[in-house]
Amino acid sequence: MIKTIISEGLPVDEQLLIRKKVIQNGTGPKRICIVTGTHGDELEGQFVCYELTRRLNENLRFLDGTVEVYPALNPLGVDSVTRGIPTFDLDMNRIFPGDKYGHLIEHTAYEIIQDLRGADMVIDIHASNIFLREMPQARINVQMSKKLIPYANLLNIDFIWIHDAATVLESTLAHSLNIIKTPTIVVEMGIGMRITRDYGNRLVDGILNMMRKMKMWSGPISKEISKPMLSTTGDVCFINADVSGIIIPSVSHSVDVKKGDLLCQIVDPFEGVILQNILSPVDGVVFTLRTYPVVYEGSLIARIFSKSACIEDL
């Protein structure tokens, strides 16, 4: 069953529609929600929604509870290759929890929160942006880590990043839900404007694995569930460009690197010269890697998870 949770008029012969697919079976009281498409250029979650729904439809007898799938919280953005909310130029993930009496966008955010409120788990799937590729990972606010890490461990991801509380992040969907005691895990994986089928399949395996532990799923699950690294057992190193130019990568994403390994070069195509050799400052795993070739000073090149502390200079 597809339910419409938002229907508001657009100027010419169209409604802004936000819809969810409700898949229910048995008498189990548990409800999980899969949400994605908050940023219109992040599409990895589209495959997850499709594949999870397909598997549940084909094996409905194993489900005992309710799974709700929200493939596009920002349908205007998804359908027009726009990261923010078209016409308002707003980042939708900075307006939660919204406002019951607010204008269209604030009211929409409020209604989304009300619809998700009370779920036993919400998985909020993101796909980085068009610049960076991310290893499948959960991002969890340190204040929620005790409750959420056990669930994130089930999701068949590679990394759990526990981040500090930042006031600006209080306006995200995940934070707004967590503070009303609706547990929500942000999953980041892949890259904007693309679908990485392998990552999508892995996360669907992970969601079913989590559902099994929640006693919502008695069907088959993958035998190869990844055990993620936890960021608190090491350090996350950020590597930014010192100069503007074009990057030529030297390593692949998700690989182990040694301190001093060449990650990429920033080059000047006019002069045919290398402007900067970017070396790994530590031994570790490249869990974020820039794929978009044009960089300015400061552009993020990579994030490396290391068991040792990050150092500023080699």
Add this chain to the structure above:
Amino acid sequence: MKQEILFQMKSPYRDDFKIQGFRFGEGEKSVAIVGAMRGDEIQQQFTCSQVVKNLIELENEGKILPGHEILVIPSANHFSMNINKRFWAMDNTDINRMFPGYDKGETTQRIAAALFDEVRGFKYGIQLASFYMPGEFIPHVRMMDTGFQNVKLAKKFGLPYVLIRKPKPYDTAVLNYNWQVFDTQAFSIYSGDTDTINKESAKIAWFSILRFLNSMKIIDNKIHDGFNSCVLSDNELETIKSDQAGILYNLRGAKDEVKQGDLLAKILDPFTGAVRSEIYSPVDGTIFFAHDKPLIHQNTLMYKIVKF
């Protein structure tokens, strides 16, 4: 006046990105003024350019008072303005969501860090700001209720209104908030428009800045006192939202005085031209904000009215 390059960054193929500052006088860091931080803030850029023009004239006449330094930064994002983008040209991030910045972080964090490094430590900070909704405002001074705000000072701009609003979580990363946290009295001036130049409202804004500088004895430039500002909080404004979507036919705009029951606008069916909705004022008052684009979504902010 000293024209300085405050920040410079190479681009792969475009000309270098530069933030230019115009420094007047010497002495105590008295006022920093920041114009366009978004690429569509053309009214803000224009207003700031007029402030620079006036300060150059005043300096030539010896009317910048001794012991004061004034820094004006008309543009911090012309890389976006030159290509008709609102946010940063490369990654669409908003410089005014990056303060206080981070000099080892991403590009816009570095720009914000460089900008903030230049403007922090001033006694007063003035930003020419814009609103994310399309529309026209009554010129006003806006302050965040951080506990550090000084309403008496805000009234010295002599604009019709001073609006105080509660900060939201994202506000902690804007320039105004960080100025206040770092002991600068910060004011955002809303002159009414953003992506078009309205010379009348721009003039009100640059005159208000000159009035403030005169009042603080930073310049000697006597002009009329302006308005005895009415101080408001955001929740005191009457909000009117659209009950239909369609073509907006505005009958009344910002600054208009209205009576309860006055017809403010009509929303028309975009196919037949039939009137879908008539929007009436629920109160006597002055229109503080009016949506001014020809198309309107349902449930969208149309008017904010100051009640009499």
